[in-house]
Amino acid sequence: MAGSITDKFGRPIRDLRISVTDRCNFRCRYCMPKEIFGDDFEFMKKDELLSFEEIERIAKIYASLGIKKLRITGGEPLLRRDLDVLIKRLNDIEGIEDIGMTTNGLLLKKHGKKLYEAGLRRLNISLDAMDDELFGQINDRGIGTSRIIEQIEYAISLGFKIKINMVVQKGLNDHEILPMARFFKKMPVTLRFIEFMDVGNDNGWNFDKVVTKKEILEILENEFDIEPLEPAYYGEVAKVYRHNDADSHLGFITSVSESFCSTCTRARLSSDGKFYGCLFAVEGFDVRKHLREGVSDQELEEILTGVWNRRDDRYSDLRTEITAENRRKRNKINMSYIGG
Ligand SMILES: Nc1nc2c(ncn2[C@@H]2O[C@H](COP(=O)(O)OP(=O)(O)OP(=O)(O)O)[C@@H](O)[C@H]2O)c(=O)[nH]1
Ligand SMILES: C[S@@+](CC[C@H](N)C(=O)[O-])C[C@H]1O[C@@H](n2cnc3c(N)ncnc32)[C@H](O)[C@@H]1O
Numbered sequence: 001m002a003g004s005i006t007d008k009f010g011r012p013i014r015d016l017r018i019s020v021t022d023r024c025n026f027r028c029r030y031c032m033p034k035e036i037f038g039d040d041f042e043f044m045k046k047d048e049l050l051s052f053e054e055i056e057r058i059a060k061i062y063a064s065l066g067i068k069k070l071r072i073t074g075g076e077p078l079l080r081r082d083l084d085v086l087i088k089r090l091n092d093i094e095g096i097e098d099i100g101m102t103t104n105g106l107l108l109k110k111h112g113k114k115l116y117e118a119g120l121r122r123l124n125i126s127l128d129a130m131d132d133e134l135f136g137q138i139n140d141r142g143i144g145t146s147r148i149i150e151q152i153e154y155a156i157s158l159g160f161k162i163k164i165n166m167v168v169q170k171g172l173n174d175h176e177i178l179p180m181a182r183f184f185k186k187m188p189v190t191l192r193f194i195e196f197m198d199v200g201n202d203n204g205w206n207f208d209k210v211v212t213k214k215e216i217l218e219i220l221e222n223e224f225d226i227e228p229l230e231p232a233y234y235g236e237v238a239k240v241y242r243h244n245d246a247d248s249h250l251g252f253i254t255s256v257s258e259s260f261c262s263t264c265t266r267a268r269l270s271s272d273g274k275f276y277g278c279l280f281a282v283e284g285f286d287v288r289k290h291l292r293e294g295v296s297d298q299e300l301e302e303i304l305t306g307v308w309n310r311r312d313d314r315y316s317d318l319r320t321e322i323t324a325e326n327r328r329k330r331n332k333i334n335m336s337y338i339g340g
């Protein structure tokens with residue numbers, strides 16, 4: 001792929017996922033369980049976070065190395081103050097073709113318009129159930145589904161392109177697959193089913209809680225007339241299907257049952273400025289330290305190139321080979337810290 005640096009397995013760098021905060025207004029049990037992320041949990045202090053200037057500078061260098069796509073995430077990105085200012089700056093970078101944001105959606109009515117005006121066009125909104133009570137339990141803040149649907153409808157009215165992310169867990173919300181699919185079939189969105197992943201160390205994951213793409217597809221094919229589409233771009237995360245009798249789509253994110261590491265083009269930047277080559281990484285590379293020590297753009301470019309050239313992560317490919325014991329011992333970063 002011309003114009004892009006590659007890693008140890010020849011994978012080009014294409015996307016940068018930028019976490020802008022480690023805080024969140026939800027406490028989803030699979031991501032930020034209250035017992036760990038309680039009142040005394042120490043979130044990052046303001047001066048630990050990358051400033052907008054620092055994020056912009058890193059993104060510019062990455063754009064020159066082949067990044068075309070940016071995703072803003074968190075924690076909950078809508079909690080970061082003046083986010084529209086950052087979006088505007090990122091949108092102005094030469095070479096950046098696409099900016100998306102992954103959000104729980106709760107604050108879209110408050111901030112969506114400013115973000116759209118700043119140039120954001122795509123939102124991936126997380127929602128795990130149609131049932132108000134169940135969703136309130138999953139986010140552990142008692143926020144019902146209807147509160148999020150209102151925000152989604154508002155975001156659609158503003159013109160955003162929207163994907164809905166549903167993490168499916170066996171015995172918890174797998175009975176919500178069909179209600180979710182029925183509801184979102186009527187909306188101009190792609191509903192994606194995400195296999196529950198063993199991110200972080202605190203989310204109680206085990207293989208038995210995973211509902212695979214195959215199982216979900218069987219449920220859906222009983223009711224819907226759908227067919228698979230070719231990937232929209234190299235390394236697309238989701239396998240997408242279209243409804244033959246509606247304008248909406250369905251998708252699957254199959255990190256557990258069909259890993260997609262061989263085409264993984266994603267670099268990740270935590271809100272305190274560490275580079276990670278994988279969602280399941282243990283250690284990051286401290287980019288902020290170099291920035292704050294005053295490196296030149298040329299030096300920064302060399303540093304970031306070297307980091308990508310050395311990248312050899314492919315955790316999901318290896319997951320089944322790693323024993324449960326070793327998986328437990330591996331001190332992985334938290335999902336809310338790196339942003340998915
Ligand atoms: N294992 C794994 N999971 C990923 C990767 N990228 C995204 N995901 C997961 O896929 C789910 C949806 O991700 P999103 O944040 O919506 O981003 P996306 O699907 O890459 O975004 P677009 O395709 O650009 O719309 C989240 O649970 C992510 O953690 C990846 O590289 N590896
Ligand atoms: C960490 S969140 C950050 C952005 C935002 N707060 C949100 O929830 O969309 C990013 C995505 O990761 C997903 N996620 C979190 N923990 C997960 C897990 N254990 N397995 C699969 N997906 C997970 C969330 O559902 C969400 O779609």
Ligand code: SF4
Pocket residue numbers: 024025026027028031032074075076103104126335336
């Ligand atoms: S999944 Fe998103 S909304 Fe839920 S706790 Fe994690 S960061 Fe917050």
Ligand code: SF4
Pocket residue numbers: 255260261262264266277278279280313314315316317
């Ligand atoms: S497990 Fe790591 S290397 Fe594999 S697709 Fe996910 S982020 Fe990329």
